[in-house]
Amino acid sequence: MNEVEFAYRVRQALNEGTDQLPYRVLLRLEQARRTALARHKVGVERPLWIPALRFSTGWGGLAAVDQTAPAWRWIRRLGLVVPIVTLAVGFVDIYRWHEDQAVAEHANMDLAVLLDDTPIDTYADKGFGVMIRDEQGI
Amino acid sequence: MATREELGEFLASAERRAYKQALFALRDEDNALDVVQDAMLKLAEHYSDRPAQELAPLFTRILQNSIHDFFRRQKVRSTWVTLLSAFSGNQDSEEDPLETLEAAQGTQAAESAADQAERSQIVAIIEEEIANLPARQRQAFLLRYWEDLDVAETAAEMGCSEGSVKTHCSRATHALAQALLARGITL
Numbered sequence: 001m002n003e004v005e006f007a008y009r010v011r012q013a014l015n016e017g018t019d020q021l022p023y024r025v026l027l028r029l030e031q032a033r034r035t036a037l038a039r040h041k042v043g044v045e046r047p048l049w050i051p052a053l054r055f056s057t058g059w060g061g062l063a064a065v066d067q068t069a070p071a072w073r074w075i076r077r078l079g080l081v082v083p084i085v086t087l088a089v090g091f092v093d094i095y096r097w098h099e100d101q102a103v104a105e106h107a108n109m110d111l112a113v114l115l116d117d118t119p120i121d122t123y124a125d126k127g128f129g130v131m132i133r134d135e136q137g138i
Numbered sequence: 139m140a141t142r143e144e145l146g147e148f149l150a151s152a153e154r155r156a157y158k159q160a161l162f163a164l165r166d167e168d169n170a171l172d173v174v175q176d177a178m179l180k181l182a183e184h185y186s187d188r189p190a191q192e193l194a195p196l197f198t199r200i201l202q203n204s205i206h207d208f209f210r211r212q213k214v215r216s217t218w219v220t221l222l223s224a225f226s227g228n229q230d231s232e233e234d235p236l237e238t239l240e241a242a243q244g245t246q247a248a249e250s251a252a253d254q255a256e257r258s259q260i261v262a263i264i265e266e267e268i269a270n271l272p273a274r275q276r277q278a279f280l281l282r283y284w285e286d287l288d289v290a291e292t293a294a295e296m297g298c299s300e301g302s303v304k305t306h307c308s309r310a311t312h313a314l315a316q317a318l319l320a321r322g323i324t325l
Binding site: 003004006007008009010011013014017018020025029032033035036037039040041 | 142145146149150153154155157158167171174175178179181182183186187257258260262264265268279282283284307308311314315325
């Protein structure tokens, strides 16, 4: 008998041996197989990439919503436009508030000068003189 | 890309051979089962996007690496852990003969009870002698003749030359034949 024939008969015996495995072993192999199949990565949904500015539905993210629908496309556009508009309105409001503050300060100063409530040191201040000249167009 | 069903079918067809190979190498049922489970998980997690025909060589390589990893880990274990694992191995081996006989009765109903018992004994002796082979000879023999790899594939798997594979296989065959003959078994 040559090597290949001998090996073939050993192989047959080995295959018979695999048919005689204890139930405990077969059960654990089946469990291992099921665990492995549960981690089969092809069937697993990958986490969806969501930009920070996107509108969030609040019930499990965007994965459950059909994002190809026209209505959803409008919502996505709004998700970008709304923060930009809000930011612009905020800047305008801040600018206006700053202007009002400056006007109020000048009014208080004018009133103090008219009522002679201005401290004498104020007239010696170089900046105050420059401001008065600017206002009078000198 | 292998589907879930293809992967399941492949694992079902390969798991018993994989377990036996791990058992021959590790000589402990629980460790062998752990290694096979580890190999299955690695295949499913990292390589299940490969074509179905690539699963077999990948699984063979993962299994061999897992066995090597187990030996490496075992080397650094402390003595008392090794002692405890040896005790647990003895408890398991006491359960085997009865369970094996039950499985045999279900699968070979056509044979007589005496034939079944004799055949089971022969299979057990062959498995025992394969487990007694030197590790490299056993690996070459099983990969070449049980996993159906050709010489080049076996050499690639073992990280040696094709000539070494032929030598290992030849020595394994002769050693196995002599050992079986000494125990009164001729194939």
